[in-house]
Amino acid sequence: MNGRFVVRGTALVLLVALPIVAAVLIWRGADWFSGPIEIPPPPAIDAPRGALPDGRVGLIEQAQYEGEAYHGVGHGFVLRLADGRLVGMTTAHSLSFDARPPLRRVALIEVGAARPALEADTLHGEPGTARSGEDMTVDYVLLAIPADAAIDPVLVVQPDPRGLPQPGERVTLYTSFGGQPRTLTGAVTSAEAQAVWVAMDDDFDPSGMSGSPVVSQHTGQAIGMVIATTRRGGMRLLGLHPIGSLVQRAEAAEDFPKIEAYRR
Numbered sequence: 135m136n137g138r139f140v141v142r143g144t145a146l147v148l149l150v151a152l153p154i155v156a157a158v159l160i161w162r163g164a165d166w167f168s169g170p171i172e173i174p175p176p177p178a179i180d181a182p183r184g185a186l187p188d189g190r191v192g193l194i195e196q197a198q199y200e201g202e203a204y205h206g207v208g209h210g211f212v213l214r215l216a217d218g219r220l221v222g223m224t225t226a227h228s229l230s231f232d233a234r235p236p237l238r239r240v241a242l243i244e245v246g247a248a249r250p251a252l253e254a255d256t257l258h259g260e261p262g263t264a265r266s267g268e269d270m271t272v273d274y275v276l277l278a279i280p281a282d283a284a285i286d287p288v289l290v291v292q293p294d295p296r297g298l299p300q301p302g303e304r305v306t307l308y309t310s311f312g313g314q315p316r317t318l319t320g321a322v323t324s325a326e327a328q329a330v331w332v333a334m335d336d337d338f339d340p341s342g343m344s345g346s347p348v349v350s351q352h353t354g355q356a357i358g359m360v361i362a363t364t365r366r367g368g369m370r371l372l373g374l375h376p377i378g379s380l381v382q383r384a385e386a387a388e389d390f391p392k393i394e395a396y397r398r
Contacts, residue, residue, distance in 0.1 A: 212289055221276050227264035262274040294355035
């Protein structure tokens, strides 16, 4: 069994598509669902404008446990650091490092592709843990990518150097469902060091969207990774791990343990 993550609370959850047991993250109590969402007005953004990335950058995350075939467990993306290194980004709650049989590899694959964009058996630093509270920054897994890996540049996203978006900023979620790439739009309702929250323009089934990148429509660069979801005032909200935190962890990594050797 690939693991079970269940935490206290009564709120809606973000589901990750595991084949046996769904990994479940629960957000706040029922009071979080009452009342309308107030979306701040569009802010003045001093950062340079940039083009949005290709619609395929939200990659499907697949896990391989010993003796088993790959299976989908969520989403992820490839990020380019300032020094040019590429790092795979996904969530901790989509994987189990103490499972029996043990986790061997994680792959990120473009929707509809025959082969993964990357296949990793090594971590880029120690992994995080499944979120159980308001701090989204604890939930992450960074995948080491060999320098000579042949990854299509259109599948790589750039981190927004601001580290956080601005409240009211328009953003785009890059993900997939039904076997097709999909982009969905929304606006930032709050942006703090531990979490960014986005109110989406449309409601949708968020199952399996954990790990998808969210990009600023102004800069064209990633501002966060989807960790959790809830509903309030009839609107779909997404909780993100801020991109500044992910970049900081990637740049500070000194250990690169093999996935098969890592245990909680």
